[in-house]
Structure formats: C-alpha cells, structure tokens
Amino acid sequence: MSEAAQKQMNPTASRPVRCIVKLGGAAITNKGELESIDEESLRSSCAQLRQAMSHSGAAEKVLGMDWSRRIGDPAEPVVDAESFSEMGGLGLDTNFVVVHGAGSFGHFQASRSGVHKGGLHSTLVKAGFVATRISVTSLNQEIVRALAKEGIPSVGMSPFACGWSTKQRNLVSANASQIIQSLHAGFVPVLHGDAVLDESLDCTILSGDVIIRHLAQLLSPKYVVFLTDVHGVYDRPPTDPNAVLLKEIEVDDNGSWSIVKPALQKGVEISVAAHDTTGGMETKILEAAAIARLGVDVYITKVGTEHSLRALKGDTSWEGWLGTVIRSSK
Numbered sequence: 031m032s033e034a035a036q037k038q039m040n041p042t043a044s045r046p047v048r049c050i051v052k053l054g055g056a057a058i059t060n061k062g063e064l065e066s067i068d069e070e071s072l073r074s075s076c077a078q079l080r081q082a083m084s085h086s087g088a089a090e091k092v093l094g095m096d097w098s099r100r101i102g103d104p105a106e107p108v109v110d111a112e113s114f115s116e117m118g119g120l121g122l123d124t125n126f127v128v129v130h131g132a133g134s135f136g137h138f139q140a141s142r143s144g145v146h147k148g149g150l151h152s153t154l155v156k157a158g159f160v161a162t163r164i165s166v167t168s169l170n171q172e173i174v175r176a177l178a179k180e181g182i183p184s185v186g187m188s189p190f191a192c193g194w195s196t197k198q199r200n201l202v203s204a205n206a207s208q209i210i211q212s213l214h215a216g217f218v219p220v221l222h223g224d225a226v227l228d229e230s231l232d233c234t235i236l237s238g239d240v241i242i243r244h245l246a247q248l249l250s251p252k253y254v255v256f257l258t259d260v261h262g263v264y265d266r267p268p269t270d271p272n273a274v275l276l277k278e279i280e281v282d283d284n285g286s287w288s289i290v291k292p293a294l295q296k297g298v299e300i301s302v303a304a305h306d307t308t309g310g311m312e313t314k315i316l317e318a319a320a321i322a323r324l325g326v327d328v329y330i331t332k333v334g335t336e337h338s339l340r341a342l343k344g345d346t347s348w349e350g351w352l353g354t355v356i357r358s359s360k
C-alpha cells in the first residue's frame with residue numbers, strides 16, 4: 031500500500047463504492063489534435079454511465095444540470111426547475127468515482143516543458159506547470175459538464191488543489207476526505223491526471239491511472255473499469271494486425287501477473303507515444319495489477335461499445351464480451 035494510503039485515518043465510505051471508472055485520455059480526446067475532445071465518445075461514455083447508475087434501467091427523461099451559458103453562446107441555459115422540484119430523487123446509484131486522463135489536453139504542455147521531470151527553478155518548467163494545469167482543468171470542466179448534461183450530479187476535483195503531492199513520483203499525501211464526503215452527499219467526484227508538487231523533484235505529473243490505484247486502496251470498490259481507445263491489452267501494440275487480445279490476466283500475491291486466456295508463449299510488448307508523460311498502457315497494466323491484488327476485478331475495454339456498457343454495469347460474464355479482465359489469482 032502506498033505511503034499516502036497508509037497515512038489516512040479510517041477513510042471508509044458508509045456505502046461501498048460500486049465502481050471507479052477511468053475515462054482514458056485516448057478514449058475521450060483526439061490524441062493527435064491539440065486540446066480536442068472526441069465529443070461522440072464523451073457523450074456516449076456519459077450516457078452509458080447514466081444507464082449503469084440508473085435504478086430502473088429504463089430510458090427515462092433526462093434533466094440536465096448544466097445551467098451555465100457557454101462562452102459566445104447567446105442562448106439562455108435550459109433550467110427545468112419545476113421538474114426537478116417535483117422529483118422524489120434522481121433514481122440513480124451515484125456511488126461511482128470518475129477519473130479521467132489528459133489525452134491531447136496537458137500532455138503537450140507537460141512534455142514540451144518537462145514538468146514530469148521536475149525542477150521548478152527553471153522558468154520553463156514553472157510556466158509549463160501553469161500551462162498544464164490550465165489545460166487539464168479545462169478538460170475536467172468539460173467532462174463535468176457532459177456528465178451534468180446526463181443528469182449525473184458530478185463535481186470536479188483537482189488533485190493539486192486538494193493538496194495531493196508525491197515524492198519521487200510516488201503519492202505521499204493524498205487526502206481523500208473531501209472525495210468521501212462528496213460521495214456521502216450523493217455527488218460523483220470527477221478527478222483527473224494533474225501536475226503536482228513533488229518532495230524530491232519539485233514537481234511532476236500524477237497520472238490518472240495512479241490516482242485510480244490510490245482510490246481503489248482507500249474505497250474498496252466492487253470493480254474498476256478503464257475505458258480506452260482499444261479493446262483491451264494486446265500481446266503487442268494493436269496497430270500490429272497480428273496482435274492478440276488478452277482476455278484474462280491473473281495477478282498473484284507478490285504482484286507478478288500471468289496471462290490466463292488465451293494461452294500464449296510470449297509476454298506483452300507495449301509502445302508508448304513520444305508525448306505521453308505518464309507511461310501509457312504500461313502504467314495502466316502495472317496499476318491494474320496492483321488493484322487486482324487488492325481483490326478488486328479490473329476491466330479494460332473500448333469506450334462507446336456494448337462491452338463498455340457491460341463493464342460499467344459490472345457484468346462481463348457474457349461469452350462475447352471483448353476486453354481484458356485483470357483479477358487476483360486467489
């Protein structure tokens with residue numbers, strides 16, 4: 031368990047958290063285009079999250095909670111106050127936490143300035159820290175808006191602003207009391223990969239995947255879902271036409287993992303994009319293995335598919351489900 035998780039006093043939530051979801055940067059942004067959201071992927075992820083949270087499971091009228099005007103939009107926001115005041119409740123199981131990556135927001139600013147390597151005495155790093163935070167927090171705002179449009183009571187929370195910090199890139203201070211209180215109050219916290227202060231490097235980038243592991247340790251969710259732009263973990267970069275999807279990976283007590291399905295002779299090859307400052311799929315597998323070791327099943331699958339909807343509902347038992355399950359061997 032990380033130093034930051036050990037430090038915390040009995041942080042258990044009153045109801046167990048059902049699911050922690052990672053909206054991958056590759057899934058919800060156009061990675062090759064600076065600060066560009068993949069609107070369709072984001073919309074479908076939010077709609078699927080609503081379906082997974084819904085008590086009735088039926089399609090119902092959605093009352094949006096984004097009541098602010100967009101810059102440059104002359105139209106007044108739609109506020110259906112009457113319908114809200116007549117509702118007995120939202121009819122949603124909001125016991126979810128959402129964490130998103132940066133994708134084409136933040137990665138460029140961070141890699142151009144070297145924020146991930148530290149050294150705040152450099153004015154370039156200092157400027158890059160500011161630029162990275164502007165970029166990732168603006169994406170956070172858009173994701174909170176998109177969830178609110180689906181009637182999900184989401185609230186944005188930045189790790190840096192919550193005082194989270196690292197030492198040699200490992201979390202040392204990451205108080206989750208505000209997240210837990212927000213869950214108790216019926217909100218869905220929405221966190222993101224962020225630029226943070228680091229005790230030995232001055233600063234670094236804290237990846238969304240590392241945040242998920244920390245929250246899984248503290249909140250013991252029933253399951254964790256990583257939504258990305260590919261169907262799961264392959265035996266080699268999925269751009270290779272011979273790449274094979276790994277359906278099941280088991281993690282043993284000492285953290286080492288083995289591929290259970292399909293039976294393969296070779297290990298896994300991973301490629302990481304040059305601008306990616308947080309380790310790409312490699313970090314994801316390591317963090318997912320650490321979560322599985324806690325006894326929490328992890329599903330990695332493709333955003334905006336029937337497979338992602340099943341994963342968000344915690345039901346991947348269907349024969350045709352496409353994705354990677356990472357679980358403890360015990």
Ligand SMILES: Nc1ncnc2c1ncn2[C@@H]1O[C@H](COP(=O)(O)OP(=O)(O)OP(=O)(O)O)[C@@H](O)[C@H]1O
Pocket residue numbers: 053054055056057130131132133238257258259260262263264265266267268269298299300301302308309310311314
């Ligand atoms: N062996 C592999 N299996 C699966 N994907 C791989 C593999 N090797 C490289 N990749 C690449 O990893 C990418 C997904 O990792 P990435 O970290 O970009 O995802 P993300 O979580 O959606 O984004 P972010 O980390 O920005 O939040 C895919 O686009 C894929 O091309």
